[in-house]
Amino acid sequence: MFQSDFGLKDGAVSAMKGVALGVSPDLGLYDLTHEIPAYNIWEAAYRLEQTAPYWPAGTVFVSVVDPGVGTTRRSVVMRSKTGHYFVTPDNGTLTLVAQSLGISEIREIDEAVNRRSQSGKSYTFHGRDVYAYTGARLAAGIISFAEVGKRLPDTVISIPFQSAQKNGNTISGMIPVLDIQYGNIWSNIPDSLIRSLPAAPGDSLNVSILHKDSLVYQQRIPLANTFGDVPEGKPLAYFNSLLQFSVALNMGNFAAAYNVSSGPEWNVRVSSVR
Structure with a gap:
């Protein structure tokens, strides 16, 4: 391979x-x-x-x-x-x-x-x-x-990154990669951590995206099962194929629309609005 x-x-x-x-x-x-x-x-x-x-x-x-x-x-x-x-x-x-x-x-x-x-x-x-x-x-x-x-020795050179963690009502993680073909934002936050807020499809979430601790995007968006659950061009949060928290625009390119990229310097924060 x-x-x-x-x-x-x-x-x-x-x-x-x-x-x-x-x-x-x-x-x-x-x-x-x-x-x-x-x-x-x-x-x-x-x-x-x-x-x-x-x-x-x-x-x-x-x-x-x-x-x-x-x-x-x-x-x-x-x-x-x-x-x-x-x-x-x-x-x-x-x-x-x-x-x-x-x-x-x-x-x-x-x-x-x-x-x-x-x-x-x-x-x-x-x-x-x-x-x-x-x-x-x-x-x-x-x-x-x-x-x-x-x-x-059983050690390798490692790149530092923000692991997914919960602090009170806020979950923090990083954007390890983009779903590059479509411009969706993938995080390293597992679905289990989001559900612990608690949050489920149909709920709204406060989502913030930061680059080097500077705020790039902040909005309240719905957690959905799939892209077609929101109107075309509208943002949604969802769990990707790896069951990790992700953000997208239905039939649009979220990364291009909001100048978001990926890597250890890009972080995401999610909190419940309940």
């Missing part, structure tokens, strides 16, 4: 897949996404967490969002407690899956062994030369997890 910020305009993704098939033509190669915004490690971390639980144990994820390529940052494989493998630079990409899936073991990739032949002079495409190659060898059973390299 491949993820990157390479896009599909050139041959980078194809080169990684070619390396993997060169290791074993029997491998199943799939794409998570190659449309991570350039250098956006946080979004890479989120997309892994969004996707990995739906894939079977033993799946190998190769995630390459690597602005530090060629530097001293570590190249690792993390095995989660759910039995998934993540091949990636240890630069924050593992922030969320390490927390939600748990760390079983982490190993540093030994590039003396696990690197594409005759690629040592290349410093800027480890996705092809190290990660795709190592991930394919691991997935094909050519190497065991122990043969990836030396075992490391």
